[in-house]
Amino acid sequence: MVNPNLNKDDSISLWQLFAILENSILGTGLLNIAKTVSKVSGQDAWISTLLAGFIIIPFLWCYSSLSRRFPGHTLVDYSTRIIGKLLGNMVNISYILFEILIAALVLRIMADFISTWFLPNTPIESLLIITLFLVIYMSQGGIRTVARTSEVILFLVVPFIILLIPPATRIEINNLKPVLQSGYVNIIKGSIPALYSFYGFEVLFIASAFISDTKKIFRTSAMCISINVVFYTLVVIAIIGVMGTEILKYINYPTIYYIKSERFPFFERVDLFFAFFWTFNIFMTIGIAFYSAALSMSQLLNLKPKYGRNIGWMLAIAVYFIAKIPKNSIEVARYMLYISYMGIVVAMLIPLILAVTAAIRHIGIKDDDKA
């Protein structure tokens, strides 16, 4: 069965899947992870991060199982066939809503971030609108454009991750001691805000439909998540090791301050360069979430590709107004926590339920063909 909404020429390689996942995950999470997690689990934040990451990996198997059952199909195509029309559409809508919320929230964080660090006098609305135009432009190009842009941005970002290394020489191990002091309950609780940094992997619902080699989806995505888990854990260790948990309570975006703490010769403010290049990455997080929402929406409404391209304009208006809801950064942080909870349902429970139901009911493309 050919999916009418996906162009059959559109296919992406595993490396492109990796790039999309990486760009989708890496974003605002990095800037704030040390603060949000250490608020709950203190100096054991790194254990929470590690825990959160490894909780996710089994769920990736659900995604890959679904895409093996329905190669070339996205969530919207198979959800109704697995758990019925009503439940399936509820799943679809909640997924679209989740992606819109992610896009809106990240957009807001990005705009706040830019206005704090670069443009204090510029109205935040103009930043939102410009970014949304770019996001629409990218999502109209379809998966090929999204995938290739991800690849380019991925190359751009690698050198700036290296900037995180030099300050790490000043880690004081005492800042991380005593280990496990905050207690098991708090460590597990702390993994919920840590999850926020890993969201983005739910793009697998969409992206895996374009992969022809469905067997390797799990390997690629698990590798990607593992790299991020290790990376985030190291970042949390380094930030807490250098700054201690007390300071983290009072500053926003500790990662930037962490880089700022190191003096480089000639370039005195490396943090600004880091922030500049990091906006590319945050943009990709928004763009991929937005693209997922737009594609799912056009599939849900069964639009022709011609109209499906323009659904972005409608979504962009929604994203814009949602992004303007939080009044200040404290509220943004609260919404981030809500997103984390919602993500547990959308990004983890839904694929689990779908995969298990599909396995029990033996539903898949191949079964259909036989019948």
Added chain:
Amino acid sequence: MPIKVIKRKKNKSDKANTQTSSAMIAPSATSLYNKLEDNISLFATLFSDCSDVIFRRFQIGKDNPLPAAIIYVDGLANRQSVDLEIMEPLMYFTRIDQKNAMSNIDIEIIKQLNITVGEIKEDQNVMNIVNAILSGDTAMFIDNFPVALILNSRGWENRGVQEPTTENVIRGPKEGFTETVRFNTALIRRRIKDPKLKMKGFKLGKRTKTDVVIAYMDDIVNETLLQEIEKRLNTIDTDAVFESGYIEQFIEDSPFSPFPQMQTTERPDKVAGNLLEGRVAILVDGTPVALIAPATFAQLYQSPEDYYERAIFGTAVRLIRLMGLFLATSLPSFYVAVLTYHHEMIPTQLVLALARSRMGVPFPAILEALLMEGVIEILREATTRLPGTIGQTIGIIGTLVIGQAAVAAKLVSPAMIIIVSITAIGAYITPNYSTTYSIRFIRFPLMIAAAFFGVFGIAAMWLFIIIHLAGLESFGIPYLAPVAPFKLSDIKDTIVRFPLWAMKKRPMIPENRNLIRQGSSAVASSRRRTRW
């Protein structure tokens, strides 16, 4: 990756075919008459008021003369060839037997005539004959014989093979293409002595009937690509093709993109190299500029000299070009952004130095930058069109005098002059001239974005460019390949340039067949093993 089928013009192509065929039909007759006089009057009406078309009647043979005539275009046909190779042997050294003379003349006898011309064809179609005459051939008619002989006598005044003006190299061949497509094909053939090198001829342009040749390696090129190019060429329905740019604009994928989607070159060695990578070259008569398709962004930053010099320097030069690209496009916008919004981004000493140099300058940074970049563009355009000697003078006046005076008058800061000079020079670091346009004109939106939103504006503009480039395709080949989509094996001839012996495979991006380029050279591999 499947090749994107071009959609625009498709529905027009049927109409185009009928139009062209109707234009081809002659007003009077489509085939020749028996009588010589009828034929001559037929062509005399077709070529009425064409003073450059020469009609020459003469007798074949001395003893039993056979009336004949030749028609050719003065200036297009080589007069010596007409005189010595066609007329002289026919008039002086041909003997026609009495019995053959008038009655049963046939094609065999005609072929045995003494004509010392290399290429002879027969044709009965009037329009074909007209085309041949206008291309420089000589048409010969014989009484009682409804067939014309097309004798190849093409030879006209032309510029010889010279050093190309745009893509200069220090080391490497100095030959460049000329305006005659036949010479250009010969220059390529001289480099690739392989029957697999094919040169397919077309005629494009309803009135100019320009000769277009597509060259490719039969066993390397991707067939779908070749078919797509031929298909797109056939959809062209236009009066005139004067330059390869006409063809480029008709068949490119995204006409409104600022980036060229085909390579242009005047260098036969570049064409030959690209053919061996599985690409297709389009040569057009009347211009020394050939097109190569498909093109990728990385290719526009490669020069044949990268391969002639040793590998490390090939790599180094490519990195310098990338840097030049970045500086030429973004330096003025960073200047504007930093001076307008982010003084803290650069070291204190540098800020102070910049501030001091801008002391007394009445304009904000963006105005200063737009002004100077605008002036530089004006100068550049003016010097390109001026005659050579004056051009240099104007260049000196423009750059030295205006620059110096503007700084002395405190209209612009010296720092701005430095930046403008770097960008002006940096735009030409690309070996491909068409690309300099994109670099030059990307600068202005970047500057304006920087003026409004500082570095965020630059980031947004660059994202826009990256997204645009990522979506761009040239004949189905992603423009940003091999970076996106990433192909590790092709990277070794993109940003870096590996030693020649290390590049055993052809690049995969043009999706060619016959991937293996060479075995590993024995000398090179043994040298690698030897440890002294």
